[in-house]
Amino acid sequence: MKNRERKNREQSDAVLVVGAGIGGMGAALLLAEAGFQVHLLDRAPSIGGSQPLLDRTFPTNSCGLCFMSPLPPAYCPFIECDRHPNIHLLPYAEVEGLEGEPGRFQVTIRQKARYVDPARCDGCGACAAVCPVEVPRELGEGLETRKAIYRPYPQAVPNAFLIDMAACTRCGECLEVCQPGAIDFEQEDELRQLEVGAVLLSPGFAPFDARAKGEFGYGLYPNVLTSFQFERMLSLTSPSGGLPQRPSDGKTPRRIAFIQCVGSRDPAHGRGYCSSVCCMYATKQAMLARERAPESRVTVFYMDMRTFGKGFDRYLERAEGEYGIEYRRSMVSAVKQVPDSQNLRLSYVAEDGRPREEEFDLVVLSLGFVPPAGTDALARLGFDLNEHGFCHTDEFSPVETTRPGVFVAGAFREPKDIPDTVAEAAGAAAQVAAFLQAAVR
Numbered sequence: 001m002k003n004r005e006r007k008n009r010e011q012s013d014a015v016l017v018v019g020a021g022i023g024g025m026g027a028a029l030l031l032a033e034a035g036f037q038v039h040l041l042d043r044a045p046s047i048g049g050s051q052p053l054l055d056r057t058f059p060t061n062s063c064g065l066c067f068m069s070p071l072p073p074a075y076c077p078f079i080e081c082d083r084h085p086n087i088h089l090l091p092y093a094e095v096e097g098l099e100g101e102p103g104r105f106q107v108t109i110r111q112k113a114r115y116v117d118p119a120r121c122d123g124c125g126a127c128a129a130v131c132p133v134e135v136p137r138e139l140g141e142g143l144e145t146r147k148a149i150y151r152p153y154p155q156a157v158p159n160a161f162l163i164d165m166a167a168c169t170r171c172g173e174c175l176e177v178c179q180p181g182a183i184d185f186e187q188e189d190e191l192r193q194l195e196v197g198a199v200l201l202s203p204g205f206a207p208f209d210a211r212a213k214g215e216f217g218y219g220l221y222p223n224v225l226t227s228f229q230f231e232r233m234l235s236l237t238s239p240s241g242g243l244p245q246r247p248s249d250g251k252t253p254r255r256i257a258f259i260q261c262v263g264s265r266d267p268a269h270g271r272g273y274c275s276s277v278c279c280m281y282a283t284k285q286a287m288l289a290r291e292r293a294p295e296s297r298v299t300v301f302y303m304d305m306r307t308f309g310k311g312f313d314r315y316l317e318r319a320e321g322e323y324g325i326e327y328r329r330s331m332v333s334a335v336k337q338v339p340d341s342q343n344l345r346l347s348y349v350a351e352d353g354r355p356r357e358e359e360f361d362l363v364v365l366s367l368g369f370v371p372p373a374g375t376d377a378l379a380r381l382g383f384d385l386n387e388h389g390f391c392h393t394d395e396f397s398p399v400e401t402t403r404p405g406v407f408v409a410g411a412f413r414e415p416k417d418i419p420d421t422v423a424e425a426a427g428a429a430a431q432v433a434a435f436l437q438a439a440v441r
């Protein structure tokens, strides 16, 4: 925890971590504990990446609710990053430029205007209660709404509100009720300069755009959901309280179908790779759906079940044996809505090679991982991307980018789950530390 002494005044022993998901938070904590000064930047208004979406995680189905509950336990990485004296949080910020050389980079940061001063906002929520504007909420891809003045979720770090100026009508209602006077419509983006010795990229991933697979009816049929939406629905903090529900009528679905590899292993859509996580998260969601709605029948349509991690095969066996989930090796070619019931009819080729049709109440598309939005702009900092747009690294130096002094970890290098992200982040943190120690010698 003690700050490192700089051995060479020319070099900086500070690190910029870009992306504060589980990978970025993990690396930041390790580097901070080793005594480095860490700037932990995220373009989102709060840190955490995909973690707040996940209520349970495979292969233990243990609870990740500490990220959402009013009383998070100690050692929650969100809280630790917030309180660590060597970590400087930069939420709602983006990197605009990276000049200089390894060991002595000058970084230009754009701090986006929140229009709410985090130092004054006490998180009371009075503003959101009176705000008349409702827009789709990002968490869960629009299954719920939020106000134009909002906090991403109740335990967000930082816990301050912000205004979505694209939605705000400037009616002024929020100004009237904000007792601490935290709201400031005149705020503007600010450019800042940082000096750091190394940069660690951990900007994660984005979901494949389900609308690109028009044959599955996402966006047309209300009872076709993405796996991101279903993950949110199964969270105990969702509006349904964790129960599977049909968006069309709020009823509990009796027959749920998962379609695997939507936007993965699909060269026709430029996504020839396996996203490596979807088989497991679909199995988790299928188990949770059966627990919460025991009368439901769950069928998973797949090409191959890729259960390669520790304990994953056993997990799949439990899903089939204990939970009665049916895995069917069949490619679904189309989903059509049945007009009156808004049920969904799936067309597929069965294992015997014959075409079949079957009706379901709810369909979940297991979306693959693609590079996060804005990756091309980020790559202008001077590192190469691979053929799929993820960060390029050499086989034998997996956490080094092509720009010396710039490292990478997590799903931005290639799709991966939380344990692999955390392990890679630890490796990247060790390599950053070794690099800076060599640089200051």
Ligand SMILES: Cc1cc2nc3c(=O)[nH]c(=O)nc-3n(C[C@H](O)[C@H](O)[C@H](O)COP(=O)(O)OP(=O)(O)OC[C@H]3O[C@@H](n4cnc5c(N)ncnc54)[C@H](O)[C@@H]3O)c2cc1C
Binding pocket: 018, 019, 020, 021, 022, 023, 024, 041, 042, 043, 044, 047, 048, 049, 050, 051, 054, 056, 057, 058, 059, 093, 094, 095, 202, 203, 204, 205, 227, 228, 231, 277, 281, 284, 372, 373, 374, 375, 378, 409, 410, 411, 412, 416, 417, 418, 419, 421
């Ligand atoms: C539906 C679903 C369920 C899942 N369930 C599980 C599970 O049960 N168990 C499991 O092990 N894994 C699960 N995963 C996988 C898990 O979410 C990932 O392994 C993990 O989130 C990867 O962490 P990360 O830090 O690399 O990326 P992310 O969590 O994506 O974090 C990246 C962060 O970088 C920020 N960022 C992006 N671009 C920029 C930029 N240009 N500048 C600044 N910041 C940027 C983002 O705002 C974000 O905060 C699931 C994934 C999905 C989609």
Ligand code: SF4
Binding pocket: 127, 130, 131, 132, 133, 148, 149, 163, 167, 168, 169, 170, 171, 172, 173, 174, 175
């Ligand atoms: S000024 Fe904007 S944020 Fe404030 S209440 Fe009106 S619409 Fe909502």
Ligand code: SF4
Binding pocket: 116, 120, 121, 122, 123, 124, 125, 126, 127, 128, 161, 177, 178, 179, 180, 181, 182, 183
């Ligand atoms: S902006 Fe003002 S009214 Fe809104 S939560 Fe913060 S302190 Fe409360």
